[in-house]
Amino acid sequence: MSLLSxxxxxxxxxxxxxxxxxxxxxxxxxxxCPPASVSPETSxxxxxxxxxxxxxxxxxxxxxxxxTGGTKGIGYQTVKHLARLGMHVIIAGNSESDGxxxxxKIKEETLTGKVEFLxxxxxxxxxxxxxxxxxxxxxxxxxxxxxxxxxxxxxxxKTVDGFxxxxxxxYLGHFLLTNLLLDxxxxxxxxxxxxxxxxxxxxxxxxxxxxxxxxxxxxxxxPHGAYAxxxxxxxxxxxxxxxxxxxxxxxxxxxVVDPGVVNTELYKHVFWVVKVVKxxxxxxxxxxxxxxxxxxxxxxxxxxxxxxxxxxxxxxxxTKSADVAYDEELQRRLWTESCKMVGISDEASxxx
Numbered sequence: 001m002s003l004l005s006x007x008x009x010x011x012x013x014x015x016x017x018x019x020x021x022x023x024x025x026x027x028x029x030x031x032x033c034p035p036a037s038v039s040p041e042t043s044x045x046x047x048x049x050x051x052x053x054x055x056x057x058x059x060x061x062x063x064x065x066x067x068t069g070g071t072k073g074i075g076y077q078t079v080k081h082l083a084r085l086g087m088h089v090i091i092a093g094n095s096e097s098d099g100x101x102x103x104x105k106i107k108e109e110t111l112t113g114k115v116e117f118l119x120x121x122x123x124x125x126x127x128x129x130x131x132x133x134x135x136x137x138x139x140x141x142x143x144x145x146x147x148x149x150x151x152x153x154x155x156x157x158k159t160v161d162g163f164x165x166x167x168x169x170x171y172l173g174h175f176l177l178t179n180l181l182l183d184x185x186x187x188x189x190x191x192x193x194x195x196x197x198x199x200x201x202x203x204x205x206x207x208x209x210x211x212x213x214x215x216x217x218x219x220x221x222x223p224h225g226a227y228a229x230x231x232x233x234x235x236x237x238x239x240x241x242x243x244x245x246x247x248x249x250x251x252x253x254x255x256v257v258d259p260g261v262v263n264t265e266l267y268k269h270v271f272w273v274v275k276v277v278k279x280x281x282x283x284x285x286x287x288x289x290x291x292x293x294x295x296x297x298x299x300x301x302x303x304x305x306x307x308x309x310x311x312x313x314x315x316x317x318x319t320k321s322a323d324v325a326y327d328e329e330l331q332r333r334l335w336t337e338s339c340k341m342v343g344i345s346d347e348a349s350x351x352x
Contacts, residue, residue: 057301061086064140064188065300066181068122068174069149071098074200074259077293078146078300080106083113085301087144092120092131092177122149122173123159125342132180141188144300145181147174147199147234153223163341164216166223170230174199175237176342182252189251194307197241197254198299201234201312206322208232212333215341233334235312235321240331242310253309255299256321259292260314 065082069075070091079089083106093099099117106115120131135142150170159168178197189195208228211217217226238256245252298316299305312321324330339346 057085059086060301063143064088065144065146066090066092066142067146067148068092071095071102074292075148076102077290078148078296079115080109081297082300083110083115088114091117093117094121123165123169125161125176128173128176142181142184143188143195145178145185145197146296146300147178152227156221164226166226166230167215171233172338172342175338179344185252186250191251195252196300197252198296199234199238199256200296201256201258202231203258204228205231205235210330210334212337232325235325236331236334239310239325240335245309253307255309255311255313257295257299258314259295
């Protein structure tokens, strides 16, 4: 093999990464107005660096939320702010020690926050089913499900069920979890207060390609390509899910969130040069985890989002996702294939 042919795949991978970064940075610095639910005083406080998320939204006393990957980064900030608003929040994570530490810290910071941890490994279909059984045993409602957890740019490896890890954990894990919790969400939603499903994707989906004949990236694996595909799949899944919820007349909405370029531990698998650049520029170009969580929190509790589903949200505003994500036939085909992969019945096949 020539040196040039060996370098081509590597160059392609980093061109994809560069395109995503440039796309995000353009959006990062676009001027925008604060959401309508934010008062001028609150907006001023936010610019001054004071916490502003909790006072903006109405209290959520009596409501229950599940947040996957809620022990660190965006997930942790999401849990903390939902707890401050009075929600009973259940962290779904794959590390008992990290989970208990997150619960302890959030209780200390919120004082009145009701937070607990339940083990759930999204890379294991068995673990997901066990988590749902544990949750159902509590016999409590579920008003908000935040599909936040994920891996990024990991080397080629498989989940315990044999799925490529990005696709298996980021997408299929959340696909199964959401479907297993749908009945509880439907029972918890009402005409005036819909239950909400929020799925965290990424601008990477704009350069993603869904390979229906090779969803496991067996033919040609690249970390960037596999990650981008998993994030595109989450957008397609959300749009199809909202279509099915509407067709069933369910009081549940499904939206997808783009947190932006956020300084989290997800970058630990990137090339060392990228790590150096990130370290040098993070203070200027990257959002903090708290800033990255703001749109997720907005989607979960804002009155402006009541009854609104099938939206792609960035910086607390509805925006356009990749053109391919609106392909209804692709949405249907992915849904059907996903049902086969996780071993659930495709009830959607009986719907238009």
